[in-house]
Amino acid sequence: QDGVKLALGSDFPVEVATPLWGLYGGLTRMAADGTPAGGWRPEHKLSMDELLTGFTAGSAYAQFAENRLGRLKPGYQADFVVFERDLRLTPGNEIMKTKVLSTWVAGQEVGGVGK
Numbered sequence: 058q059d060g061v062k063l064a065l066g067s068d069f070p071v072e073v074a075t076p077l078w079g080l081y082g083g084l085t086r087m088a089a090d091g092t093p094a095g096g097w098r099p100e101h102k103l104s105m106d107e108l109l110t111g112f113t114a115g116s117a118y119a120q121f122a123e124n125r126l127g128r129l130k131p132g133y134q135a136d137f138v139v140f141e142r143d144l145r146l147t148p149g150n151e152i153m154k155t156k157v158l159s160t161w162v163a164g165q166e167v168g169g170v171g172k
Contacts, residue, residue, distance in 0.1 A: 139160075
């Protein structure tokens, strides 16, 4: 809201590599076991739109690659995953249970159901 771009990512290898944990944490401010109730410093919770932008366009911006990564648009690298459901409509406690249907790198499918 103040024009600051959030660059989000994991602390892999210290944390689990999946961004779903980061999305869950940013959305709920809770650990995987649901503690603390209501979230740690709940005033710091982010919306799913803010989180998705931070993990995509924000992290591309932080590595000076905002003109080729972080968005799905012509001329961009097209790295993305397809989830089984819309994360913007998924309750926080269901985020980490979400399955990845396919993974794409540079516009080519590299993994997923049946691969």
